[in-house]
Amino acid sequence: MAWEVREARDEHDVRRCWPVFRELRENITVEDDFVDRWKRQRDEGYRIVFIERAGEVQAVGGFRILHSMAWGRFLYLDDLAALTDQHGAGLGTAILRFVQDEARREGCAAVHLDTGYQRHRAHKAYLRNGFILNTHHLVWEVDGA
Template sequence: MYSETPALPVIEPVVRDDMIAACYEVMRELRPHLTADEFVARVRQQATAGYRLAAAFVNDEVVAVAGFRVCENLAWGRFLYVDDLVTRSDRRSRGYGAALLAWLKQQAVTEGCIQVHLDSGTWRTDAHRFYEREGMRLSSFHFVWDVVGMSAS
């Protein structure tokens, strides 16, 4: 039986608007509330606070996307925070997400970070297994309080 070996992805920072737009369909799988019309503008706006995109390409097709930023705080020092990490659903289990995460880890080293952090929804058990398999560990709980509806008085 013949089994095709997946092509190795090319990982690149995404900097041009046309490249950002090309990432939308993949990012939409993780962030379905975003629309194509607003995606580039939202990425550009977040970039003013240090947000960046990187993508895994196979044959010029986006197969995985990561949104990340380099931050520093008193708790962790300098760290790379992964806001978004998603592989196209029909391309999972081919090593593309692992390759992109490895690229992010190397980016953290290059930028003088001491850790890589990310949050993952409690219901995303497949993602949790992936992160643990890639050497990450569960280190904390993340709590949220919605401000919507509160007055500023």
């Protein structure tokens, strides 16, 4: 089935995406905090896309176009999720294809993303959609932040 991927155009659309983001980003527990983060990230070029069925958002993606010395111009996929009961329905693949097409339209050299080691099902989906494992992402956390 061909899923229609739509871009969130305003705060109303973004709030409709909250139930899916809540499943992915357990560190964000309040919808208003999610919207505040979106507003800050939107100013940095972050965009949200979504798929809905029967008027309810079922899957989301969040991305931005960046430049770096290492990779040149690239699309970074910050977020990709579907409601748990929709896993395996092809929604994530539809959003990945949309993002890949957007990278081509934007003149990017690649799509990059980070994923947790424990997300085995997601890894399989990424590999199935042409991604390769090629780096480790390391973090140093500031005390008290």
